[in-house]
Amino acid sequence: MNKSELRRTLKQRRLEMSNAEHTVKSREIVERLKAAVDWSGVQTVHFFEPIGELLEADISGLITELEDNYPGISLFAPRQIKGQWEMISLKAGQAPERFDVIIVPMLGFDPKSLHRIGYGGGYYDKFLAGQPKARKIGVCFEAGKTDRIPSESHDVPVDLIVTEAGTYPS
Numbered sequence: 001m002n003k004s005e006l007r008r009t010l011k012q013r014r015l016e017m018s019n020a021e022h023t024v025k026s027r028e029i030v031e032r033l034k035a036a037v038d039w040s041g042v043q044t045v046h047f048f049e050p051i052g053e054l055l056e057a058d059i060s061g062l063i064t065e066l067e068d069n070y071p072g073i074s075l076f077a078p079r080q081i082k083g084q085w086e087m088i089s090l091k092a093g094q095a096p097e098r099f100d101v102i103i104v105p106m107l108g109f110d111p112k113s114l115h116r117i118g119y120g121g122g123y124y125d126k127f128l129a130g131q132p133k134a135r136k137i138g139v140c141f142e143a144g145k146t147d148r149i150p151s152e153s154h155d156v157p158v159d160l161i162v163t164e165a166g167t168y169p170s
Contacts, residue, residue: 003150006117010108013143014055025141026058028164033062036137036162037101039070046087046095046102046127046134049077056105057139063090078123085123099134102127104158108144111168114157115149116140128156135159142166 001009017025047063050056066073067090075090076099087095104124106116116138118124128136138158142165149155161168 001150003117003120006146006150007107007120010117010144010146011054014107014141017055017141017143022055022058025164027061029057029139029141029162030059030061030065032162032164032167033059033103033137033139034065036160036167037135039066039073042070042073042100044074044076044096044099044101046076046078046099046131048103048105048139049079050105057141059103059139062103078127099131101137102131102134103137103139104128106138106140106144106161108146108149109138109140109158109161109168110147110149111145111161113149113151114138114159114161114168115151115155116158116161117149122154125154125156128158129154137162139163 050058063075066075074093076087076095078085079088106118108117136158138161140161140163142163
């Protein structure tokens with residue numbers, strides 16, 4: 001299956017999820033994310049704001065946890081403003097050139113190679129390539145797990161994948 005066909009299949013799987021199932025699974029992902037990192041040593045986090053109509057995992061519970069319990073962490077997310085992607089801060093401040101932790105959404109993933117597949121725009125591959133020291137965490141529902149993600153030389157694998165059912169590598 002090529003990347004376009006795989007994207008269509010994975011989008012369809014995710015869109016078949018009920019709202020209740022999405023909520024429960026998102027909460028389970030947040031709990032796994034909380035445990036996946038020693039947040040006390042983190043200073044900068046890049047995260048994604050989930051796109052509701054695409055049923056991306058809702059990680060807002062993690063962001064609330066980090067704001068409430070780790071006030072020293074600076075949180076940033078990309079947001080499209082007037083057709084341009086800009087890095088916004090939850091507090092005042094400029095985005096750093098390098099992040100400690102980067103959390104990215106995924107349509108699907110290969111649990112062996114830790115490659116991800118997104119929507120095909122290349123935003124995260126370009127961004128991750130410029131963040132060699134960051135801990136890269138992909139977030140996906142278990143329904144996105146596949147045996148193989150076709151990869152190209154510019155594709156950047158993540159260090160860890162978190163789903164509602166597990167963490168890869170485990």
